[in-house]
Amino acid sequence: MDKHELPYIQDMFESIAFRYDLLNRTLSLRQDITWRNKLVQTLNISQHAKILDVASGTGDVAMSIRNQFALTTIHCIDFSFNMLSLAQKKIKSPSNDLHIYTSCADAFDLPYPKMYFDAVTMAFGIRNVVKKERLLHSLFHHVKPGGQILILELTLPEMIVLKKMYLLYFKKLLPAIGQLVSKSNFAYTYLPESVISFPSSPAFSQMMRRSGFENVQWLPMTAGICTLFVGQRPLCL
Numbered sequence: 001m002d003k004h005e006l007p008y009i010q011d012m013f014e015s016i017a018f019r020y021d022l023l024n025r026t027l028s029l030r031q032d033i034t035w036r037n038k039l040v041q042t043l044n045i046s047q048h049a050k051i052l053d054v055a056s057g058t059g060d061v062a063m064s065i066r067n068q069f070a071l072t073t074i075h076c077i078d079f080s081f082n083m084l085s086l087a088q089k090k091i092k093s094p095s096n097d098l099h100i101y102t103s104c105a106d107a108f109d110l111p112y113p114k115m116y117f118d119a120v121t122m123a124f125g126i127r128n129v130v131k132k133e134r135l136l137h138s139l140f141h142h143v144k145p146g147g148q149i150l151i152l153e154l155t156l157p158e159m160i161v162l163k164k165m166y167l168l169y170f171k172k173l174l175p176a177i178g179q180l181v182s183k184s185n186f187a188y189t190y191l192p193e194s195v196i197s198f199p200s201s202p203a204f205s206q207m208m209r210r211s212g213f214e215n216v217q218w219l220p221m222t223a224g225i226c227t228l229f230v231g232q233r234p235l236c237l
């Protein structure tokens with residue numbers, strides 16, 4: 001693991017892995033599926049594209065890509081062995097096996113050549129990374145010129161009243177449900193904290209630009225509780 005990262009993140013995901021999907025569906029009222037599908041619909045790729053899905057977790061982004069772009073090759077990386085083993089179970093079908101690969105690796109230490117991917121995706125992972133800009137910079141080098149980066153992250157609603165109500169749910173109700181189902185005291189207290197401390201959408205977009213991406217745009221979804229960030233590596237080197 002990158003020595004700058006929070007040491008407990010990996011352990012946390014190892015411990016909640018087996019309840020992760022259930023909690024995602026419950027706590028988001030199944031909106032998480034719609035959000036990932038939107039990310040995949042925004043991919044601007046050819047049928048035979050190579051895609052890197054960073055912080056793949058249990059493989060939901062890869063499965064959504066597989067459903068919408070049947071001939072792409074998808075490389076999934078995550079540093080949680082338990083999360084990835086659940087991804088492998090989902091992927092396990094003869095047709096998927098041919099084109100979806102999984103690696104237990106740190107996002108800061110990618111086992112791929114530079115300029116290898118047509119697109120890089122990352123859903124709900126960058127919030128957990130301390131050195132966000134450093135990671136964006138490293139991902140930039142793995143995207144081909146003209147290729148895309150698509151990042152999905154939980155964010156806070158902009159409307160004040162909505163934000164207050166959401167924070168109430170997020171700080172009180174969500175940790176209680178999360179703790180009950182996942183049996184982890186820490187994970188679902190950490191979740192709201194990590195979302196609250198995530199940069200604003202303009203600030204995060206600026207980080208993407210500083211890392212080299214252009215045409216950076218963000219799309220708030222479900223009243224702004226999730227945001228899709230999209231950028232492109234310039235065609236000229």
Ligand SMILES: C[S@@+](CC[C@H](N)C(=O)[O-])C[C@H]1O[C@@H](n2cnc3c(N)ncnc32)[C@H](O)[C@@H]1O
Pocket residue numbers: 005009010013036054055056057058059060061077078079080083105106107108122123124125128129
């Ligand atoms: C909230 S989950 C998201 C999983 C999946 N992308 C999804 O859409 O449900 C965050 C994932 O990021 C992984 N992760 C966090 N930091 C990482 C890092 N530095 N390198 C690799 N994986 C990381 C965790 O192990 C976890 O599986």
